Amino acid sequence: xxxxxxxxxxxxxxxxxxxxxxxxxxxxxxxxxxxxxxxxxxxxxxxxxxxxxxxxxxxxxxxxxxxxxxxxxxxxxxxxxxxxxxxxxxxxxxxxxxxxxxxxxxxxxxxxxx
Amino acid sequence: xxxxxxxxxxxxxxxxxxxxxxxxxxxxxxxxxxxxxxxxxxxxxxxxxxxxxxxxxxxxxxxxxxxxxxxxxxxxxxxxxxxxxxxxxxxxxxxxxxxxxxxxxxxxxxxxxx
DNA sequence: GTCCTAATACGATAAACATCGTAGTACGGC
DNA sequence: GCCGTACTACGATGTTTATCGTATTAGGAC
Numbered sequence: 001x002x003x004x005x006x007x008x009x010x011x012x013x014x015x016x017x018x019x020x021x022x023x024x025x026x027x028x029x030x031x032x033x034x035x036x037x038x039x040x041x042x043x044x045x046x047x048x049x050x051x052x053x054x055x056x057x058x059x060x061x062x063x064x065x066x067x068x069x070x071x072x073x074x075x076x077x078x079x080x081x082x083x084x085x086x087x088x089x090x091x092x093x094x095x096x097x098x099x100x101x102x103x104x105x106x107x108x109x110x111x112x113x114x
Numbered sequence: 115x116x117x118x119x120x121x122x123x124x125x126x127x128x129x130x131x132x133x134x135x136x137x138x139x140x141x142x143x144x145x146x147x148x149x150x151x152x153x154x155x156x157x158x159x160x161x162x163x164x165x166x167x168x169x170x171x172x173x174x175x176x177x178x179x180x181x182x183x184x185x186x187x188x189x190x191x192x193x194x195x196x197x198x199x200x201x202x203x204x205x206x207x208x209x210x211x212x213x214x215x216x217x218x219x220x221x222x223x224x225x226x227x228x
Numbered sequence: 229g230t231c232c233t234a235a236t237a238c239g240a241t242a243a244a245c246a247t248c249g250t251a252g253t254a255c256g257g258c
Numbered sequence: 259g260c261c262g263t264a265c266t267a268c269g270a271t272g273t274t275t276a277t278c279g280t281a282t283t284a285g286g287a288c
Contacts, residue, residue, distance in 0.1 A: 096220035
């Protein structure tokens, strides 16, 4: 019984992305770490979930990736057994110009102070 | 028994303000509404809690104001029976340049689309 | 002093969240 | 077909959150 040919994941459309959800998604240290990691990749590039070392269990990691995806912060597509993740920079910048950048640089600033 | 002469409220010092806490504080629609309201006042100006019409009970309002204060987003000082609230623009801008502005304009943009 | 207004504190409750471990599915290689 | 890797789904648990109503405190006006 095939559940789906190339299993599709639900992403909010650009217009459906809510600022509150994005801010909430970014307000967790683990998720912020994921976003920082993805932001350091080239434009449009992605990384598998397993490429990021988080100090939490596998299932919790899955949970955080889902929160990010459902908030519209990242996109996820299956590629074989891996799931590639990428920042939805274009959509976020179009909806909320400068927001992602200032969160990332705020994070960098805070991180540097510590 | 006086609890305090001019009751003082606990605010985080500038250096103690955490990005995650700020983002979390801003990720609630009610609190975002408060911040938007305060942002529309002049620099350094404040407003009493009661000056803002929220569709929630008094005690819940108190709760949200406290979350904002403890995150370092607003300052609160007693002034007679009222409690004056003001955005901590200076501190936020110093720590996270551009963050508050982009959140506010993201909120304005989203609000305009609706 | 009494009274009114502004805001809080105190429970209480129901929902959401972060976390985990285990069991399971999907894909690719052999 | 079998096996390993990558990720998920499920169920559980403890914590935090948003919400409320009621009782209370603090200050100002009288």
